[in-house]
Amino acid sequence: MKQEILVLFGKNVRKIRIEQNLSQEQLSYKADLHRTYIGMIERAEKNITLVNIEKIANALNIKIQDLFNDNL
Amino acid sequence: MKQEILVLFGKNVRKIRIEQNLSQEQLSYKADLHRTYIGMIERAEKNITLVNIEKIANALNIKIQDLFNDNL
C-alpha cells in the first residue's frame, strides 16, 4: 500500500507503542491481533479496518483520534 | 456488523452529510465510492478501511478525527 494516511497511522502506532515500552508482540496480545500484523500496520503495508483501529487504540489506552495526530 | 464503533462512525457521516445538504449519491461522487456503499457505512453494515475513511472525510471537508466525535 504505502498511502500517506497509512504511513501516518503506522508511525503513530509505533511511536506510542515504543513510548509505552511494548514490543510488537506484546501489543498484539493486548489488541488480540497477530504478531506480524502489527508490524505490517506500522510499515503501512495493510489498509486497516475501523474495528482493528479501535482494538489498537484500546490496547494503547488512547483515543482513536490520537492515532491521527500529524505533528511528526 | 453493527459494532458500536461502526455505528458511531456511520451516525457521524450521516449527520455531517445532511448538515451539508448532500444526498448519499452526491457524497458518493465526491468520495469516489459507490452509492449503496455510503448507505451501508451509515447503517454500520460494513467495517470500513482507513483509506475510505479518509476519502469520506475529504469529501465532507473535515478532519478524520471529526468522524469520531461521540457527543450525539
Next chain:
DNA sequence: ATTTTATGCTAACTATAGTCTGTTGATTTA
C-alpha cells in the same frame, strides 16, 4: 396522478484485509 429523487435492502462477485507459519538478521543478555 405520475415522474423524479432519495434511501433501504438483497445477492453475487472480486479484491484485498487479516491470519498464520516459518525464515532471516540484528541486538541483547548470560
Next chain:
DNA sequence: TAAATCAACAGACTATAGTTAGCATAAAAT
C-alpha cells in the same frame, strides 16, 4: 558463543471489505 528477544519479510490461506446491478418503498416535485 550461545541463547533469547525483537522485528522484517515472504508465502499461502481464509474471511470479509468493497463493487455493482437490480428491485422496493416513500416522499417531493411537476
